[in-house]
Structure formats: structure tokens, C-alpha cells
Amino acid sequence: MKPLAITALLLREYERNGLLLGLLVVVPLIFITLAIYTTEDIPISFLVRDGGEQVTVSKPMPDVHGAIMVPITAAFLASLVGLFTMVGAARNDARLIVAGASSVTVTSARLALIVVLTTVVTLVSVGVALIDFRPAVLWSFVTANVLVGVTYALIGVLAALLVGRLGGAFLMFTLPMIDIGIYQDPMLVSGEQAFWMKLLPGFGGTRLLLDAGFTPGFDEWTALAFALAWLLALTGVVIFVLSSVRHK
Amino acid sequence: MSSPAQEVIYASAKQYLREPVNLALLLIIPPLLIVAMSGALSTFSNVIGGNLGQRAGSGLAGLWAAAILTGVASFFLSLASACVDGRLILAGLRPSAVTAAHAAMTILIALLTAAVSVLILLATQDVGRLAALFGAIFVAALIYGSLGSLLSVYVHGDLEGSFVIILIFMLDAFVGGPLAAGRGIAADLLPVHFPSEVAIASMIDAPIHDSWLVWSGLYLVATSLLATYALMRRRTMQ
Incomplete structure (x- = not known):
């Protein structure tokens, strides 16, 4: 069996799960819409990069809150997708291997499944935000959110492999909230962020998102480099840990 | 409590302690x-129409930490033990004993998370009324623990259950909590609205309304009874 065929097979399991599909739409809808409609309609100033310079812009707070809720939602949901898809893999992948699929094929299919589900979750979140908010550069806004989503999905995968189901759930309920919900949120951290906040996994994607959401053009090359560095590092660590686990 | 129930509680506790990382994370x-x-909640409260100070925000953060961790632990432990519980009952253990064991584990986890939260608050902030603060956080943790158990009976997937817990928690935070100065029937009906009011008043030494205590207690009794009924029914269905 090829990885794509296995991914399609695994996806069918989700197609039949009406509750999960409903929640994939309802959770972003409630999170993001509530954020926009409960926020005071006053301007807020924050730092962005525009034309190669760091400048202060002032935007309506509901727009800023709506925009920042997209990566928060994507990170929350994607990290749980990564965690529990990998927890399920421990039970089911052995059967696929017994049925003749190679370990590499099954692992690739599982990771592809996580990327597909994460992209769906992220696109639903972006779609909900677009009802009330128009980012300045849509493709870059979507890219930023997918980067955050996939990064947190890989963190969820690592949590599943290293601390298991319950420990992973504890972590995935708190890490996205602390990283993106607090330390990357321009409504809560005003001015220049501390250096250590820039080392967190959500930094690059969130800066890209603020650039795409509120300034024309693309300026955040450093942020993109940070986001890609996290993504590559996590992919490497996940592959290393997975191969160690599979060879035990 | 019957001896078999105690055995189940010890076995559950041992199972939990065998995974020290879970305890460490708690x-x-x-x-x-x-x-x-602590600082962020105060700022964020102003963003969404509330007016929490830093001490009040810290109290709310402590309550949330204990509630969400107990709810998550209760959901996953109860979900994971569904099959084993069924076998224990087939082997002769009464459903009430198994349910009592679950309740005892939830109470233990709620005690632990509430104690850790209160200790951190004591170490970092001035606490107005310690006993009331501990009571409010403990009750919030128990309410989420009961909701976690209840959810485990009706939602059988890890992912779906997690999404529901997150959804309830976010509604609690955005609509029901003092964070957004939540008022009205929608706010009152959310699980930790009244314990949150008590926790904040305890942090800043403000008056605690009797109605907050009564509603907190009623909510706790209602969610505990619902969870117990659902868990007992799950045993008899298997």
C-alpha cells in the first residue's frame, strides 16, 4: 500500500465521525466570533514591520482580536489533532504493518493525515475570521496560520510520543494558550517583545500574521525564517523520535 | 466505602503514579x-469589557488552572477505564463501588490542583481570604472534574472530548467569567461563573455574596449527581 492510499483510508475514519466534523466547524466559529463581538471597539496600537521599518500602527481592537484568535484556535485544535492522531497510531499502525505496509509508509501516511487535518482546521478558522475581518494580504495570512497550525500539530505529535495521552493533553491545553494567547498577542504584550518570547514556537507565524493582516506587502522575512526553523527542527525531532520508537 | 472500592482507588492511584510525568505536569x-x-488577564479583561486588577486576574488564573487540569484528567482517566470497569463489574464488583472509586480519584486530583494553585498564589500575591479562595478553586476543580466524567460517558473519542472541554472552557472564560464582566442568565449558567466570583472576591478581600456560595454549591451538587448517574448507567449498560 502507498502512503497516499493509507492516508485516504485513515481519513475515511474521520468522515464517518459527525460529532468531530461538527466540532471542527463549531469550535472555531464560537472562538473567533465571540472574540470579535466581545471586544471593545476602540483602537489599539502595536508594532509591525512595514516597508522594512518597524512602525506603530493603530487598528480597531476587534480586528486585532479576531486576527490573533485564528492562530490561537488553529494551534489549540491542531496540537490536539497531532496528539491524538499519534496516540491512535500506536494502537492501529501495528495492524497496518502486519497487513504488509512498511513502517516508513505508515509513518508518512500518519504525518500526511495530520497535515491534512491541520490544514482543514486552519482553513475553517481563517474562513470564520474572514466573515468579519479582511486581512491586507490574504495568501500571507493563510500561510502564517498554516505554519502555526502545522508547528503545533508537530508539538502535539511529540507530546504523544514523549509524555503520552494524558500528559500530552495537559500540555496541549496550556502551551498554545501561554505562547500565542499571551506572549505573542499584541493586545497583551505592548511594544517590543522580550527576546525569550521570540524563541517560542508561535513567534514567527504570529508576526507574519500581523504583517499580513495589517500592512500591505511582505516584510517579515526574519519571522518567516523563525517559523520555518521551528518547523524544520520539529520535523527532524519527530522523525528521529518516531524512528527510535518504531525500532524498539 | 466497601473494601473492593478501596482496592479500585488504590489501583487507580498506583496507575497514575506509575506515570510520574503526569503527576509532574499537574x-x-x-x-x-x-x-x-496574572498580568495578562488584567489587561485582557479591559479589552473585553471587564475591569479585573492584577490580583483578581491571578486568582482567576489559579482557578482556571485547577479546573481545566482536573476536568481533563477526569475525562481521560474515566474514558480510559471504561472497558476495565465493565470487566470489574462482570467479575462481581458493584457499579456503585467503581463509581465511588472514580469520584475519589477526581476529588484527589481536584485537591492536588487546588492546593498547588493556592500555594502559587500565596507565594506570588497578597491573598485576602485564604480559606474562601481555596474553597472556590476546589469547587471549580470539582465541577470541571464532574463535567469531565460526565462527558466521558457520552463522548467516546479523545479528540472530540478535548474539543468539547476546550469549548466549554472558552465559553466560561469569555461569556461566563468575571473576565468579561459576564452578567445575565447565559453567564450565570456557565459552570464556574459563581466560584470565579468567590475566588476574585477572596483574592482582593471584597464581600462575598451568599447567593454566590449557594449557586456554587448547587452547581457542584447538580454536576456531581449527573456525573454519578451517568457513570452508574454506563456500568449497568455494559
């Missing part, structure tokens, strides 16, 4: 959340 996450959120 001790590490509350301080992380409280430290990260």
Missing part, C-alpha cells in the same frame, strides 16, 4: 499558567 502547569496569566 504540579508544573498551574504555576506556569498563573505566572503567565
Whole structure:
């Protein structure tokens, strides 16, 4: 069996799960819409990069809150997708291997499944935000959110492999909230962020998102480099840990 | 409590302690959340129409940490043990004994998370009324623990259950909690609205309304009874 065929097979399991599909739409809808409609309609100033310079812009707070809720939602949901898809893999992948699929094929299919589900979750979140908010550069806004989503999905995968189901759930309920919900949120951290906040996994994607959401053009090359560095590092660590686990 | 029930409780506790990382995370996450959120919640409260100060925000963060961790632990432990519980009952253990064991585990986890949260608050803030603060956080943790158990009976997937818990928690935070100065029937009906009011008043030494205590108690009794009924029914269905 090829990885794509296995991914399609695994996806069918989700197609039949009406509750999960409903929640994939309802959770972003409630999170993001509530954020926009409960926020005071006053301007807020924050730092962005525009034309190669760091400048202060002032935007309506509901727009800023709506925009920042997209990566928060994507990170929350994607990290749980990564965690529990990998927890399920421990039970089911052995059967696929017994049925003749190679370990590499099954692992690739599982990771592809996580990327597909994460992209769906992220696109639903972006779609909900677009009802009330128009980012300045849509493709870059979507890219930023997918980067955050996939990064947190890989963190969820690592949590599943290293601390298991319950420990992973504890972590995935708190890490996205602390990283993106607090330390990357321009409504809560005003001015220049501390250096250590820039080392967190959500930094690059969130800066890209603020650039795409509120300034024309693309300026955040450093942020993109940070986001890609996290993504590559996590992919490497996940592959290393997975191969160690599979060879035990 | 019957001896078999005690055996189940010891076995559950041993199972939990065999995974020391779970215990470590229960001790590490509350301080992380409280430290990260204490200032942020105060700022965020102004964003969404509330007016929490830093001490009040810290109290709310402590309550949230204990509630969400107990709810998550209760949901996953109860979900994971569904098959084993069924076998224990087939082997002769009474459903009430198995349910009592679950309740005891939830109470233990709620006690632990509430104690850790309160200790961190004591170490980082001035606490107005310690006993009332501990009571409010403990009750909030128990309410989420009961909701976690209840959910485990009706939602059988890890992912779906997690999404529902997150959804309830976010509604609690955005609509029901003092964070957004939540008022009205929608706010009152959310699980930790009244314990949150008590926790905040305890932090800043403000008056605690009797109605907050009564509603907190009623909510706790209602969610505990619902969870017990659902868990007992799950046993008899198997």
C-alpha cells in the first residue's frame, strides 16, 4: 500500500465521525466570533514591520482580536489533532504493518493525515475570521496560520510520543494558550517583545500574521525564517523520535 | 466505602503514579499558567469589557488552572477505564463501588490542583481570604472534574472530548467569567461563573455574596449527581 492510499483510508475514519466534523466547524466559529463581538471597539496600537521599518500602527481592537484568535484556535485544535492522531497510531499502525505496509509508509501516511487535518482546521478558522475581518494580504495570512497550525500539530505529535495521552493533553491545553494567547498577542504584550518570547514556537507565524493582516506587502522575512526553523527542527525531532520508537 | 472500592482507588492511584510525568505536569502547569496569566488577564479583561486588577486576574488564573487540569484528567482517566470497569463489574464488583472509586480519584486530583494553585498564589500575591479562595478553586476543580466524567460517558473519542472541554472552557472564560464582566442568565449558567466570583472576591478581600456560595454549591451538587448517574448507567449498560 502507498502512503497516499493509507492516508485516504485513515481519513475515511474521520468522515464517518459527525460529532468531530461538527466540532471542527463549531469550535472555531464560537472562538473567533465571540472574540470579535466581545471586544471593545476602540483602537489599539502595536508594532509591525512595514516597508522594512518597524512602525506603530493603530487598528480597531476587534480586528486585532479576531486576527490573533485564528492562530490561537488553529494551534489549540491542531496540537490536539497531532496528539491524538499519534496516540491512535500506536494502537492501529501495528495492524497496518502486519497487513504488509512498511513502517516508513505508515509513518508518512500518519504525518500526511495530520497535515491534512491541520490544514482543514486552519482553513475553517481563517474562513470564520474572514466573515468579519479582511486581512491586507490574504495568501500571507493563510500561510502564517498554516505554519502555526502545522508547528503545533508537530508539538502535539511529540507530546504523544514523549509524555503520552494524558500528559500530552495537559500540555496541549496550556502551551498554545501561554505562547500565542499571551506572549505573542499584541493586545497583551505592548511594544517590543522580550527576546525569550521570540524563541517560542508561535513567534514567527504570529508576526507574519500581523504583517499580513495589517500592512500591505511582505516584510517579515526574519519571522518567516523563525517559523520555518521551528518547523524544520520539529520535523527532524519527530522523525528521529518516531524512528527510535518504531525500532524498539 | 466497601473494601473492593478501596482496592479500585488504590489501583487507580498506583496507575497514575506509575506515570510520574503526569503527576509532574499537574504540579508544573498551574504555576506556569498563573505566572503567565496574572498580568495578562488584567489587561485582557479591559479589552473585553471587564475591569479585573492584577490580583483578581491571578486568582482567576489559579482557578482556571485547577479546573481545566482536573476536568481533563477526569475525562481521560474515566474514558480510559471504561472497558476495565465493565470487566470489574462482570467479575462481581458493584457499579456503585467503581463509581465511588472514580469520584475519589477526581476529588484527589481536584485537591492536588487546588492546593498547588493556592500555594502559587500565596507565594506570588497578597491573598485576602485564604480559606474562601481555596474553597472556590476546589469547587471549580470539582465541577470541571464532574463535567469531565460526565462527558466521558457520552463522548467516546479523545479528540472530540478535548474539543468539547476546550469549548466549554472558552465559553466560561469569555461569556461566563468575571473576565468579561459576564452578567445575565447565559453567564450565570456557565459552570464556574459563581466560584470565579468567590475566588476574585477572596483574592482582593471584597464581600462575598451568599447567593454566590449557594449557586456554587448547587452547581457542584447538580454536576456531581449527573456525573454519578451517568457513570452508574454506563456500568449497568455494559
